[in-house]
Amino acid sequence: MIKKLTVVGLMAAVGLGCQSPGQIFNKNEKQEAGEASGKTSYNKFINSTTKSDEGLFTTHFADNKLFFEVPVDLLEKDILWVSRIAKVPSGYGGGYVNAGSKVNEQVVRWSKRGNFIDVKVVSFKNESEVDSPIYNSVLANNFSPILYSAEIKNYTPDSTSVVIGVSSLFENEVNAINGLSSSLRKRYKVKKLDKSRSYIESAQSYPENVEVKHVMTYEAEEPPERGQAGTITMLMNQSMVLLPHDKMQPRLADDRVGWFSVEKYNYNSDELKSDEYELIRKWRLVPKDIEAYKQGELVEPVDPIIYYLDPATPEKWRPYFKQGIEDWNVAFEEAGFKNAIIAKDPPTPEEDPEFSPEDVRYSVVRYVASTTRNAIGPSVIDPRTGEIIESDIIWYHNHLRSYRNRFMIEAGAQNPAARTLNTPEAEIGEMMRMVIAHEVGHALGLPHNMKASAAYPTDSLRSASFTQKYGLTPSIMDYARVNYVAQPGDDGVRFIRMMGPYDLYAINWGYRYLPEAQNPEDEKTTLDSWIMEKAGDPVYEFGNGYGAVDPQAQRESLGADQVKASEYGLANLKKVVPNLVEWTSREGSGYDELDEVYSELINMWRGYINHVVTNVGGVYETRKTSDQEGVVYKAVPREKQKSAINFINTHAFNTPQWLLNDEILDRIASSGAVEKVQNLQARALNYLLDEERLNRMFENEQRTSEDVYSTVELMGDLRQGIFKELYNSEEVDVYRRNLQRAYVDAAVDYVEELKADGEEEIASTDIVALMRGELQNLKTDLNQRKNRTGDTISRYHWQDLIARIEAGLNPQA
Known part of the structure; x- marks a missing residue:
């Protein structure tokens, strides 16, 4: 070479x-x-x-x-x-x-x-x-x-x-x-x-x-x-x-295993182009005793990864932070190392007078006094090889608030410990521990693996034995913070995420020392064989979740069946809402905490809806190389998409009376409930009728001979669900009227974009024709049925929709 x-x-x-x-x-x-x-x-x-x-x-x-x-x-x-x-x-x-x-x-x-x-x-x-x-x-x-x-x-x-x-x-x-x-x-x-x-x-x-x-x-x-x-x-x-003169031997990245990477171009490639490749970002770990390491013994690295706690870290949280850091030793043992990562309290001035969190000789878990609710795990690398030189985990103080609220909302129905603003230390400490472990994972080189959660059967998350052994997802690098699938009576289930089998697999793949390899190319055969050993097992699949196309790779989702998981999640929210006033009340305080938790609960409801919507026009992605059998992309089956629409019509577009709790609303605002629901339903509808989603469905109709869920069927199912009062001669409440107007306006907007400058892309697709046809169908149904509803406001509403449709179809009239 x-x-x-x-x-x-x-x-x-x-x-x-x-x-x-x-x-x-x-x-x-x-x-x-x-x-x-x-x-x-x-x-x-x-x-x-x-x-x-x-x-x-x-x-x-x-x-x-x-x-x-x-x-x-x-x-x-x-x-x-x-x-x-x-x-x-x-x-x-x-x-x-x-x-x-x-x-x-x-x-x-x-x-x-x-x-x-x-x-x-x-x-x-x-x-x-x-x-x-x-x-x-x-x-x-x-x-x-x-x-x-x-x-x-x-x-x-x-x-x-x-x-x-x-x-x-x-x-x-x-x-x-x-x-x-x-x-x-x-x-x-x-x-x-x-x-x-x-x-x-x-x-x-x-x-x-x-x-x-x-x-x-x-x-x-x-x-x-x-x-x-x-x-x-x-x-x-x-x-x-x-930077070191003795460079670390790089490791070639493979997008079947998730790693942050460094992009490279080699202009001496034998290919008829520059050779683009990537190196993974990793710490340099070399065993002290290479011969013992070769024999399969656990060996300490020459230079372990050391994280110091920020001196500003409160004493009560330090044990949980240190546990979160050292939890990764289990994964490093999979790669043949013991004591590979060490957490230390901050040194005193007498122990190390030069200690400074800004000094890149020290990797530090920074504790930031800020109202920001977040945590991040950046790192500093040698761009020549991808070697991680240093990293600072950043924990913002008010992230405690995020987990307190989420625990109450998603576990309050099932777990008595969640029914308070003063979450017990054992529970909040465990959550902090796992957040730190997640961020350390980033600092070790691992990106989010949003596909991991789809590896576990949804109902398995209701099992105590399963969740205590395997956690909520195969990877702590997924966004799967609280077990919202578990139901009241599912005794002994685990509620907080933990490290899983994918994490051990990924760390072994990226960090196992291969002493016989003289260069990155020498490692490739071994690394590929490890991937092929796990091929086809969803526990070891990777998907970053970008693009919102694959319903199995979504933030915050749990389980393989997003429809079932969201049904479980909503069932729990319906039990939590009537108790929020009691759970968030503090003597002598107002209702700010109630307002905050209730608003976050609404956002979680929206998240459950979006998890289901992604199935419509969704495409499963299974990362493969050309020597593997099977395709990379496959459309979500028709019945799964149809099931998703049934869920959306039932849970998103029906008025959520359970959410409109007077005991809450009368304490936090003089008005605005109608607008809240209107915004949520309109967002769900617009997300469902997204241009990219509809175009994927059109393309899928042409590319496969299988029975597909078509755009025409989608619009028909939506019309029957959103306008069920029209077809059943029923009165329409204010929330449903808002939703129906949003539906007509969304269709009209597509038609009107045909005239707008710079919208040639939309005009060249079948979306405009689809929306014209849908508006014509709806107009016919409205004209035939507009007088069958007994109340005056509903009849006025139907007439208004007819006028909106006519104006949209005939803008010059």
Whole structure:
């Protein structure tokens, strides 16, 4: 195998070669830099009044200016530059930008150009072999941008380092490293950086990294909060980390197993195109005893993954956070490692005076004092190989509230522990533990696997023995937070998600050390064999859930049958609603908590509906390579789609009287119930009649000889369900009138889009013809039956619909 080098890697080899410091700096250059007599001049420049810190780059503070002493042997070396916000004003970024948020990650090279040092941003995406004719073209088309340039101020007496001033890099606005995005600049109407209030706070150097903190102050007309005096001030942390010379052996990605990845292009491929491939993002784990590892023994890694807890983490939650981190050791044991991941309390200043959560030497679970309800698991990588260098898990304090509410809503009917705003510590602690485990999974390289939940039979989630052994889904990387399928009387069932068999399988696939493999290609046969061993077993399938096409890969859904699961979920919600006033009441408090929980319950009802809607026009995806039998895409069977429409007509489009609880509504709002239901039903209808969904159904009708659920049948079933009062000569309530108007308006909108500029795509499909035909059918039925309903408002309503249809079909009339 010919070794492939990235373009920038080749540039380093060509640019620096094997030159010594004396060869790099000649006498004239030293004189231009002001070094008249070597050591004397340097000591004049860097003297006893200078505050210096030795490390990767020795840093010097002299006369309130920051200087870097850059060693010659680090020129042209790969240095990872990570920019983070260390401190942030209240409300910044809508609460989703916090202390610890990463704003950029790039690899730079410090390069000498005459009497200047340039900081170049380098890319590793495009590859070429050095002796290939195309090499020069790849170089020419991947020219490195210069982030910063500084004149050489001095040389060390032995010529092993250059001294440059870098104050302007951190005190001026450099887009590549600042914390103010263009969208936030526009949002807050930022006018300019105020240099008088922007300064370098500290610079610390360590053997393999340099950490600079600097304050940036902006004048803003509309800062995040009014009390911020027209100012946005943030503390930035810049980490510069020397990437390892001994690179980790990469592992080729395979989309049948879910991994975050790094994209690459090889221009020396034998294919008649550039060879596009991906490397998985993973930590470097190498067994201490390779021979014992080969024999199947569990072996500790040379360098385990270590996570520290943020010093701000409340003491009572620390055990759950640590458990969530170390839960992954079960998966790493599947890959042959023991004690591969370790959770530690934050070190005291006496134990480690240099500890800082912003320092990329430390991976930290950050605890953020914010009203934001979320948690995330980002990581920092070496883009050359996909090696994860560091990661910070971020837990926002108010995420506790999310799980408290969800537990009450989805488990309150079945579990007495959920019937309170003060969720017992055992339950909320277990939820926190599993959230941290989920986010650590991301930081280990695993993306969401929304398809996992569809592997388990829906009714199995009502079984205590099944759920206690297998959890709610085969993967903790699915969104399956609370067991809403379980019913009252299903004693002993597990309510909170947990790690599952897919997680063990994925970690083994990505992390098992293969000592005989000399390169990524050598690993492929073994990795493929592991996939084929599990092929056809839904427990080990992967689907990210993007596109909302595959009903088996959806956020928050549980079980293989989405219709049945949503029926169970709705049955529980109907039992919860009458109890919400009692469960959310606190002596001396108002009804804000009731309003919040009730609103979230409505959103969960909408989620259950959407899980079912996705079956209509849905397509199952089973990821395969060309050497596997069977197809990748298959339309959802007709009966499943028809069952979904029956559910929607019954549970979404019938007025949800159970939800319109007067005991709740009379406590939280003077009005608005009609609008709430109208919005929910209209959204469900619009989602169902989505253009992409209808076009998939049209295409499926043409591509298969099987009995399919057609668009004509869909519209007919909807018409019979939505307008059942018309066909049964019944009175129409206000909620149903709103829904029926929404139906007519949706159909008319498609017809009217035919005339709109830029809507040629819709006009070229059968959707307009379908909607015209449906409106004509409905108009005929309305004319024949409009006077059969006894109440006046219903008759007026039918007449109004006829007028709307006529206006839509004949806009010029």
